[in-house]
Amino acid sequence: MQDKFTFEYAIIRIVPKVEREEFFNVGVILFSKKKKFLGIKYHVDENKLKAFSDELDINPLNDYLNAWELICIGEPSGGVIGKLEMSDRFRWLASCRSTIIQSSKTHPGLCDDPQKELEHIFQKYVL
Numbered sequence: 588m589q590d591k592f593t594f595e596y597a598i599i600r601i602v603p604k605v606e607r608e609e610f611f612n613v614g615v616i617l618f619s620k621k622k623k624f625l626g627i628k629y630h631v632d633e634n635k636l637k638a639f640s641d642e643l644d645i646n647p648l649n650d651y652l653n654a655w656e657l658i659c660i661g662e663p664s665g666g667v668i669g670k671l672e673m674s675d676r677f678r679w680l681a682s683c684r685s686t687i688i689q690s691s692k693t694h695p696g697l698c699d700d701p702q703k704e705l706e707h708i709f710q711k712y713v714l
Contacts, residue, residue: 591697594619594704597681598691598712599629599655601648603640605685611635612713614652616659616690617705618677624701625673627652627659627680628709643687651688655680 599614614629629652633645657665658676668679681690698704 590699592619592621592699592701594622594624594696594698594701595677595681595693596696596705596708597693598708599627599652600689600691601631601636601639602687602689603636603643605687609639610689611639613648613688614713615705615708616655616677616680617701617708618674618681619698619701620674622701623673625659625661625677626702626705627656628705628713629655630713648688 594617596615596617598612599616600610601613602608602610613631614627616627618625631645631648631652636643636645636648654665658669658680661673661676662669668676671679681693684690696704
């Protein structure tokens, strides 16, 4: 157990019609302070999106999620949030929102490789 590190993750959701409170999972954000890791993986299934709402365009959603990826990486093009410390960037990305793209509550865990854990959670909850 000593080779395991704590991590936190949140599921990224698309909520096409906020007033209906229906959503589907499109990605995962994972943060491990000890491993100095903040990663995101996402995929918006266009067919699933159309099944929920034919009014939404996938391109702005992907652009928005790409901005989240820039924030995770800490790129200057991630804006003011992208310049914050890694833990603050995670907290901002995983914070409660009432928009079309939302995050679940954060969940804790233990892992030895955050990148593998990100892939595992993505496969389990998104694909």
